[in-house]
Amino acid sequence: MELDVLIFGSGAAGLWLLDDLRREGYRTVLLEAHALGGGQTVASQGILHGGLKYTLRGLLTRSAKTIADMPRVWRECLAGQATPDLSDTVVRAEQCFLWHTASLSSRAGMVGARAGLAAAPTKLPRDDWPEALCERAEQVYLLEEQVISPRSFGATLADAHRDVILKVDVDAGVEFEIDDRGEVRFVHVQREEDACRFSPHWVVFAAGQGNESLRVRVGLDSAVMQRRPLHMVLARGALPALSGHCIDAAHTRVTITSDVDVAGRAVWQVGGQIAEVGVDMDPAALVAHTKDELRAVMTIDAIDDLQWATYRIDRAERVTRGGRRPDDAAVLCDGNVFTVWPTKLVLAPRASALVRQALGQPPAGTPALDTTRWCDWPRPDVAQPPWDSDLPWSNAL
Template identity: 45%
Template sequence: MARPDVVIFGGGVAGLWLLDELVRRGHDAVLLEASRLGSGQSIAAQGIIHGGLKYSLAGSTTGSALGVKQMPGVWADCLAGRRDPDLGDVTVRSQTCLLWRGKSLGSRLGFLGARLGLEVTPRMIPPGERPDVLVDHSGSVAVIDEQVIDPASLLASLAARHPHRLFLYDPVHTDWRLAGPGQVVELRIRHPWDSLPGATLQIAPRSVVLAAGSGNAMLRERAGLATGAMQRRPLHMVMVRGEAGRLPELCGHQVDGAHTRMTITSSVDPAGRTVWQLGGQVAEDGVSMGRRELVAHAARELAEVLPGLDLAPLEATSFRVDRAEAATEGGRRPETQSLLIDGNTITAWPTKLALAPALAAQVAGVLDRMAPPAVPGVSVDLEAIDWPRPEVAQPPWETATDWLPVMAAAASRQAA
């Protein structure tokens, strides 16, 4: 029987970053993933390393802004290879994000970041230096030093640091032995493909961390804990694609008062086409809409926020994803990362991709006190076993179907 210091459930960015943090601190840790690394929230993330300005558009510092304000510096150091984990091989989609809206943007943003003590401060872009897609915009345009990374390459980079510590498992064929609520004594995990009759992992962990996003609800139930500690806030995201010459690369926010009307991030698909993900208010509004209705709505929004963009050659589709978080009063977004401690089990949610390093450091600090590292290195039983390892999930635009011509979808809604 293997006796690691820590078993982590969930192979998203939060779980993988925590695994690396624990190993660097000397813990014998392993990670269990039920599907593909990053399935759900991580692979669907837009990849913006927020620095707090988005949460301070009303003109005051919020808890959310304070929680993330140090994160751009942490990520920048990791992406540049100046600190661990070394993420120098991660694809950075953009070094900056744009912000644009009407005439009042400059007067509000010009001093906002500095006045609120944020690490990132917006800078106004003169009309002659704007990207082509915004060259005809009549209002102000600003740029902010918030990097945009590719989630798939981030997941691959983190996974490559500890491949022998990653294990695919089937939740249905995993037995939990408990000494009480949240007090995990043993895990018995049957081979996920059942191709080796009788093949079972037997693990007696000193501590368990649940970092599986929306999967935490089921895992808490298996650990004998209340499932009401988690909330889900759904999104219905739109993806738009077009040939590189027709759809430019763009990462930024269209700001409407104190809210983000639309957040656009771009990537490139295997066919070389530019793909945009549309978040912000349009993804919130889309929760109550079907795919065709949402694509039509997004087309109207794009026509307003980027009037110079030709929608005719573009296609769009959508996907749904839940933001799994610690439950809050009224279902509001938590202001920072969250963790709960029950027995030898920690339940963790990063709240935002950018907060994964902060969550990892916080959880590792708790584990350093709860169960200091015993014997360094991977348990021999686990290191030597022939067991399937999880692969990285595919980006949503690579698995999406039912791409619709944007203009046709908009026209059909108008006709209806």
């Protein structure tokens, strides 16, 4: 079956690109090995960053310029005012709180944040501060960064394209046929007694960490990808709804987002510098460190009565000198294969735009894609968020 584009991976970049390409007339199919949004997308905190982490040194870096317009793009899509229509996506919070403590390093970090952001944070009067911040914060601001449910986002995009999203065994059920020029000529997909042979003009690897092995299978260099690990913390129990960052020097000392689990319990995801330094800690040590950090920057009643869990996730990215955070979404083109790393959730539209710019216009006069060929093939479920997955929780960590 002839295709214009065959996408591997259903994270934020793959799904956004699928939606864009189909609306523009490309005959496109997406293959997923596990669950929709599994890996980095569903494990993320869902913050639609406007460049905070890139401006903490008070410099308008290339990264800050690239990311500055992304919250507006998402806000319009979430309101149903632009494509893709994400109006069914759950928005956890319309803004984030940004606060600093009385320490000199925390004050200095806030100066950098306010100097570099395209939309300056709004200083809040003390009466409008969240109760949890009243004792420890010296000043609280409101930051125009929405927080979405990554799982809901994935489901919203996937629901519009179920007819072309297939669950396949990429390791054992997919075979690439490479031509004399080193380009992908055919992709053979096997399912039990059934099979399908795709002949794509273009192949897109948007599979996060999976890009590494996919590139190897088509004869491309895998050393173009880096991993930057995180060790995230989860807390559940009597917690207020809160999304925000505590700033300290050139870091987000603590980044918190909140949601509820399937049992209706309040859950916090805790990241920022905690998740960076936690890479070298075991779960018990990281939870103890997190409790100390939270006590230092806010007030939480009965913090020792909460339940705790941790999870690890690697950020798969285009390799950089020294393993630093990339400045932008990355798209590599090797023959007829694109490899995509969005770098951050908020940069998924940017990654899609870079691919589409390289593709040019879709071929004119091509027949419509006949999706009945695989109507009985399995479709991937949407991945569960970390707190609803099989993690060990404990009061005693």
